[in-house]
Amino acid sequence: MGARHGLRVDAVLIQAVIAGALSFAHLHDLASAAGQNGWxxxxxxxxxxxxxxxxWRRLRSDGPSRLAWxxxxxxxxxxxxxxxxTAGFLDLTDPPALLRLGIAGWPALAFLGGTLLAHSSATEPELEPEPVPLALVPQSSDPETQPPEVGREPGTAPVPSPSPAPAPAPAPTPVLAATPTxxxxxxxxxHARKVADEYRARTGSPIDTDTLRSRLGVPPHLADAIAAHLA
Known part of the structure; x- marks a missing residue:
């Protein structure tokens, strides 16, 4: 089984060498017929x-791109x-002017292609949201997310504690109550300020609350509080 695999690899290499040598010779003959002599x-x-x-190496290393293709x-x-x-479709003893033009302009075209492939950068990947340590996220005041009380089975309603009768309160004064932050x-x-600065530098616009919450991985109420601090 191993010997057969080795023979298959050798046959492929021999075929590649033959095809490369023929293509190399055809390109040499065409350039020579167009007036490019010697080296x-x-x-x-x-x-x-x-x-x-x-x-082809650019395609394999950086993935498909219009430049490489x-x-x-x-x-x-x-x-x-x-x-x-060189297969007889053209008279190489008297090549057409278009062929001479293409052969003469190939060095500049090849230099441009090699320079673009070597020095152009790949597309910047989309940044993934950075995880935030759980110790930095304050606990939510939502009663549904609170742990069950001691002595009470999960899924059962909490037993209300008896409260004293409320004392008559004075007439309330109309005051606008601020939402606690x-x-x-x-x-x-x-950490959020670094994420916002990076977003502004990359897009040119300030980060919105939904994007900030997605990048930090925090609850909506905490994202609103962080956005208020960054404003």
Whole structure:
């Protein structure tokens, strides 16, 4: 079984060497027919193959992108065009002016493609919300989230404690009562301020409450309190 696997790998390598040598020779013949003599005719197939390898490596390392696929297709078109042109479809003793133009302009095109593939950065990934330690999140005052009382089974209603009869209260004075703000730890505020600054630097606009709550992973009432501190 291992010997058969080794033979299959060897056959693939031999086929790749043969195909590469033929494509290399066709590119050399086409460049030589277009007037590129000496070492320049040998440099053309090296340039085409290196551009194809660089674009394919960019696809494998950074994932699919329009830039990498564009230069893969350009290099593949140059290689396939040379194979077709040297198969008798063109008179290499008198090549057309369009072929001479393409061969003469290839070095500048290949240099541009190699520079873009080497120095362009990949798309910035979407930042995942950073987890917040549970110790920094204050406990909610919602009775549904509170632990059950000692001596009471979960799922049963709490037994109301007897309360003394209320004393007559004076007439209430109409005063606007402010909504109490839950306490927020200073460490959590500092962390939220860093998240908000990073969001503003990346998008150019202040962070909204829903995005802040999603990034920090906190309850809505706590997100509102943090947003009030950041305002």
């Amino acid at each position: 320049k005719a040998w440099a053309y197939p090296v340039s085409v193959d290196l551009l194809l390898v660089a674009a 564009c230069w893969v297709l350009i290099a593949l078109f140059a290689s396939l065009g040379a194979n077709v042109a 839950p306490p927020v730890p200073a460490v959590l505020i500092d």
